[in-house]
Amino acid sequence: MKKFGFLFLLISFTAxxxxxxxxxxxxxxxxxYDVVSYFNNKAENGDKKFATKYDDVKFKxxxxxxxxxFKKSPKKYVPAYGGYCAYAIGLKGEKVSINPKTFEIRDGKLYLFYNSWGTNTLELWQKEGAEQLKTKADKNWIKIKEQK
Structure with missing residues (x-):
C-alpha cells in the first residue's frame, strides 16, 4: 500500500x-506585486483583498x-517565462528568482529580472542585447517546459 501511495503522490506532483x-x-x-500596475510603469505591491487565481496560480x-x-485579459498581464528572471532564461535557460521592482515592458509583455547583491540583470539584458536574449529566452523557455 505504501508503494501505491508514493506512486500516486509522484504522479500527482508530476501532473x-x-x-x-x-x-x-x-x-x-x-x-x-500587481502585474497590471507594471503596464503603468509602476511596481505596486498587491493586496490580498484584490486577489484571484488564473491557471491555478494566485495573483494580487x-x-x-x-x-x-486582469480578469478581462489575463494572458496580456502574465509575466513572460512564468515570472522567472528573463535574463537568466535567455542566457543559460535557468529559472532564477526576481526582484519584483526590476522589470521591463517590451512589445506589450512584462519581463521580470533578478536584482540583488550588486547584480541588476535588467541592466545586463539591455547592455548585452535585449532582442537577442529575448529570442534565446523564448527558445529556452520552450525547452524548459518540454523537460517536464
Whole structure:
C-alpha cells in the first residue's frame, strides 16, 4: 500500500508540475506585486483583498480596477517565462528568482529580472542585447517546459 501511495503522490506532483510553470515565491506570481500596475510603469505591491487565481496560480492587485482589468485579459498581464528572471532564461535557460521592482515592458509583455547583491540583470539584458536574449529566452523557455 505504501508503494501505491508514493506512486500516486509522484504522479500527482508530476501532473501538477507539467501544467504550471510559474515563479510563485511568497505564494503569488511576481511575489505578490500587481502585474497590471507594471503596464503603468509602476511596481505596486498587491493586496490580498484584490486577489484571484488564473491557471491555478494566485495573483494580487493593488486595486479592484486592476483586478477587473486582469480578469478581462489575463494572458496580456502574465509575466513572460512564468515570472522567472528573463535574463537568466535567455542566457543559460535557468529559472532564477526576481526582484519584483526590476522589470521591463517590451512589445506589450512584462519581463521580470533578478536584482540583488550588486547584480541588476535588467541592466545586463539591455547592455548585452535585449532582442537577442529575448529570442534565446523564448527558445529556452520552450525547452524548459518540454523537460517536464
Amino acid at each position: 501538477f508540475a507539467q501544467k504550471h510553470d510559474y515563479n510563485t515565491k511568497k505564494g503569488f506570481v511576481a511575489e505578490g 492587485f493593488s486595486s479592484k480596477e486592476n483586478l477587473e482589468t
